[in-house]
Amino acid sequence: MAIIEGRNPVIEAIKNDRHIEKLLISNSSKEGSIKKIIAMAKEKKIVIQYVDRHKLDEMSTSHAHQGVIATISDYIYKDIEEVVREVKEKGEDPFIIILDEITDPHNLGSIIRTADAVGAHAVVIPKRRSVDITPVVAKASAGAVEYVPVCKVTNIVNTIKMLKEEGLWIAAADMDGGVFYKQDLTGPLGLVVGSEGFGISRLVKQNCDFVVSMPMVGNVTSLNASVAGGILLYEVFRQRTSGK
Template identity: 80%
Template sequence: MATIEGRNPVIEAIKNDREIDKIMIANSAKEGSIKKIIGMAKEKNIVIQYVDKHKLDEVSTSHSHQGVIAQVSEYKYWELDELIESVKAKNEDPFFIILDEITDPHNLGSIIRTADAVGAHGVIIPKRRSVHITPVVAKASAGAVEYVPVCKVTNIVNTIKKLKDEGLWIAAADMDGQTFYEQNLTGALGLVIGSEGFGISRLVKQNCDFTVKMPMIGNVTSLNASVAAGILLYEIFKQRTGNK
């Protein structure tokens, strides 16, 4: 059994009809959004258990439960073919984010949150050497994990090749490329973001179609992975929506 922690993530899980076994709420938490959670849970006949805050502290892995933890079914990852077919059904240009060995759960959660904001069709992560969907990731995503499909694949290079066969152009975020706002980022696109410490691996980079960089004039020559992703995703969003 998995858990979802924090008020917004739990609200989004209830809204999205996630299979919830029960919701544990701290006895001392009865105000504001907790009242909303209680009301929503009662409407959907979800079991509510009032517990001491120390009990939530023991169960919590995010250490930021805000007085509420939901026990839920394990997260269901999407298959790559499912992801591709879901976009075809919408008759839209695919827009995927491919993460190469992101290991920080806060970065993954933040990227999923931004992916939802810009209308990306899915996030692709490797099965190995990568953080997966955890309560910390769900909390950092502010509930966006309930709306953005996440696909877990065995091999990122093979995945990129399959996406290229499906007509996508694959862009790598790296310091060797063209300035990102000078590059055409419209159409069917996959954006690869590298790990926090090592960037994009050599083989993955070799299989990308082109590289985009973010110019920097400060003393620190790199950005946090989720910050870099946010900047690039909003440029893609701007271009895809006609520079509005």
């Protein structure tokens, strides 16, 4: 059993017909968007339980439940090969985000949120040395985790090889690549973003087709993983939608 915390994530879970076991709402929170949540839950015949806010505080892992927590079944990860097949059947060019050992739940949630905004088809994470989909991740994604398939894979390198066989070009985000906005990021694409402290592993980088970098002129020589990912994702979005 898992939980979803916060008003926007809970609203998106209800809208997306996520199987919610129970909705726990603070006795002191019945205004604003809480009213909307209650109405949506009643329409979907979801069990609502009004509880003391202290109980929600004890359950919360994000410490930002905003007076509402939904108890749900554990997150179901998607199969990356199935996602790619479905995207191709729609006649679209796959756009897959590959995260190499992202361990910060806020970074993962933010990247998933941006992935949803730019129309990415999936986010891939490794089974080891990576944060899972947790209530903190769901909260940081503002509910986007309900819309962007997240695929957990045993081996990132093998997944990259599979995606290349499916016709995707794989770009690695690292310091020694070509300037990102001068690269062709259209067509079937996998974008690899590295961890907060160590970047992309050597073996993963070796299996990518090309490397893109972001020029920086300040004193700090790196960006937060979710910030770097957001910049790159929007450049892909710009090129895919403008044809440039």
